[in-house]
Amino acid sequence: xxxxxxxxxxxxxxxxxxxxxxxxxxxxxxxxxxxxxxxxxxxxxxxxxxxxxxxxxxxxxxxxxxxxxxxxxxxxxxxxxxxxxxxxxxxxxxxxxxxxxxxxxxxxxxxxxxxxxxxxxxxxxxxxxxxxxxxxxxxxxxxxxxxxxxxxxxxxxxxxxxxxxxxxxxxxxxxxxxxxxxxxxxxxxxxxxxxxxxxxxxxxxxxxxxxxxxxxxxxxxxxxxxxxxxxxxxxxxxxxxxxxxxxxxxxxxxxxxxxxxxxxxxxxxxxxxxxxxxxxxxxxxxxx
Amino acid sequence: xxxxxxxxxxxxxxxxxxxxxxxxxxxxxxxxxxxxxxxxxxxxxxxxxxxxxxxxxxxxxxxxxxxxxxxxxxxxxxxxxxxxxxxxxxxxxxxxxxxxxxxxxxxxxxxxxxxxxxxxxxxxxxxxxxxxxxxxxxxxxxxxxxxxxxxxxxxxxxxxxxxxxxxxxxxxxxxxxxxxxxxxxxxxxxxxxxxxxxxxxxxxxxxxxxxxxxxxxxxxxxxxxxxxxxxx
Numbered sequence: 432x433x434x435x436x437x438x439x440x441x442x443x444x445x446x447x448x449x450x451x452x453x454x455x456x457x458x459x460x461x462x463x464x465x466x467x468x469x470x471x472x473x474x475x476x477x478x479x480x481x482x483x484x485x486x487x488x489x490x491x492x493x494x495x496x497x498x499x500x501x502x503x504x505x506x507x508x509x510x511x512x513x514x515x516x517x518x519x520x521x522x523x524x525x526x527x528x529x530x531x532x533x534x535x536x537x538x539x540x541x542x543x544x545x546x547x548x549x550x551x552x553x554x555x556x557x558x559x560x561x562x563x564x565x566x567x568x569x570x571x572x573x574x575x576x577x578x579x580x581x582x583x584x585x586x587x588x589x590x591x592x593x594x595x596x597x598x599x600x601x602x603x604x605x606x607x608x609x610x611x612x613x614x615x616x617x618x619x620x621x622x623x624x625x626x627x628x629x630x631x632x633x634x635x636x637x638x639x640x641x642x643x644x645x646x647x648x649x650x651x652x653x654x655x656x657x658x659x660x661x662x663x664x665x666x667x668x669x670x671x672x673x674x675x676x677x678x679x680x681x682x683x684x685x686x687x688x689x690x691x692x693x694x695x696x697x698x699x700x701x702x703x704x705x706x707x708x709x710x711x712x713x714x715x716x717x718x719x
Numbered sequence: 720x721x722x723x724x725x726x727x728x729x730x731x732x733x734x735x736x737x738x739x740x741x742x743x744x745x746x747x748x749x750x751x752x753x754x755x756x757x758x759x760x761x762x763x764x765x766x767x768x769x770x771x772x773x774x775x776x777x778x779x780x781x782x783x784x785x786x787x788x789x790x791x792x793x794x795x796x797x798x799x800x801x802x803x804x805x806x807x808x809x810x811x812x813x814x815x816x817x818x819x820x821x822x823x824x825x826x827x828x829x830x831x832x833x834x835x836x837x838x839x840x841x842x843x844x845x846x847x848x849x850x851x852x853x854x855x856x857x858x859x860x861x862x863x864x865x866x867x868x869x870x871x872x873x874x875x876x877x878x879x880x881x882x883x884x885x886x887x888x889x890x891x892x893x894x895x896x897x898x899x900x901x902x903x904x905x906x907x908x909x910x911x912x913x914x915x916x917x918x919x920x921x922x923x924x925x926x927x928x929x930x931x932x933x934x935x936x937x938x939x940x941x942x943x944x945x946x947x948x949x950x951x
Contacts, residue, residue, distance in 0.1 A: 599816050599819060602809065603809040603812055603817075606811055609771060610809070612770070612790070614821060
């Protein structure tokens with residue numbers, strides 16, 4: 432019974448991991464750029480949420496998601512427009528990698544400067560301890576909410592990409608960035624929106640993760656690693672794959688912790704490593 | 720002033736110059752053939768017109784507007800639309816979605832999804848399929864359809880018969896009658912000289928980046944054209 436509970440909790444944690452991955456996957460899928468600073472932006476949004484929660488103690492902390500998402504979208508838009516678009520046409524694939532790496536280093540140090548190196552977390556009070564008893568299993572409300580939210584976001588994102596003109600333009604730009612110009616589309620503008628969307632999704636992941644576990648200005652690298660593993664596990668460019676990849680990682684982590692309480696993320700990383708050897712194309716290898 | 724007026728255009732390709740001092744005009748509703756051997760600079764010239772190749776110097780006026788420094792996405796909104804060589808459809812979009820990409824520049828006119836499907840009925844049958852599932856000829860129809868959805872004033876067709884079965888080429892060329900009935904001007908870039916001449920009023924021949932012959936498409940002396948084409 433305890434194992435069933437572990438598996439379920441792993442799946443719930445996986446929903447959150449899927450969210451960490453999806454923003455990174457979106458940017459990679461559309462502009463073939465791995466945004467190394469994705470993790471730092473997540474941590475930044477968590478700091479912002481903590482700050483807001485301290486300023487408005489009477490407002491439920493989870494409601495802070497709304498302003499954090501909005502600000503993250505704008506930050507992503509500006510980050511792309513001012514910085515990343517400069518190197519995106521470079522024939523050298525290292526250029527965007529180095530640039531976003533540089534941004535991640537700067538962000539980390541700026542956060543230490545502003546917020547200090549203390550360990551923080553977002554307190555949501557009762558909600559973090561509340562749980563449901565179903566058939567003798569204890570399931571946390573907060574992880575359950577997170578998974579539901581993740582699944583919902585995946586669906587909305589999928590709908591936007593599949594059913595709207597914006598989604599068509601994004602997919603077409605991902606296919607052939609030069610040819611969309613013949614249809615009157617400026618690829619740079621689409622990239623701005625996509626980066627905004629990516630950081631907004633990252634912010635949701637970042638804030639929800641801050642409820643579950645504490646963070647410092649140095650947590651970005653770990654978040655990026657999870658996000659990266661999620662999308663590689665799921666199959667690059669596949670959205671539902673990212674959710675599946677997240678769930679696989681979450682389960683591996685919690686099973687690992689059960690066997691060896693000091694393991695941390697070791698078993699999740701091992702799963703990732705084994706998958707790379709067995710099935711490098713990911714769980715879902717078709718295009719989403 | 721003609722619909723498209725190009726004078727003294729130079730186009731560069733990295734360190735190389737691909738087009739030298741080119742003069743070129745297309746009147747309203749006119750069909751013009753642009754022929755020449757492989758590497759004569761035809762595609763480079765078209766790309767310079769629509770702004771995909773921005774290494775260009777010289778005067779280019781479309782509908783009286785200076786487009787010599789305009790980026791591609793703005794040129795598209797004026798109604799100067801290119802069907803690129805090799806079709807270059809969007810692989811992760813269905814055929815219908817590919818066609819709808821032509822409406823993004825918000826040019827209104829008589830061309831709609833319905834009319835494109837009437838022109839190429841096979842596309843309606845295959846509307847939910849992806850480009851990879853279609854034959855080369857059908858893909859070419861989709862590429863032309865996508866351009867038509869932008870309601871072009873001037874349609875630039877780059878090598879639309881390349882690699883297609885003769886029946887397909889026949890069918891595509893027949894569709895130009897319908898396209899031109901709307902008053903759309905057409906530039907046909909072709910290696911298949913006969914085909915291009917048969918569908919055009921005037922012809923330009925390019926040789927090593929320079930215009931080697933220009934004149935009436937139907938009265939051009941075949942011998943002189945061969946000479947202009949191969950430079951012998």
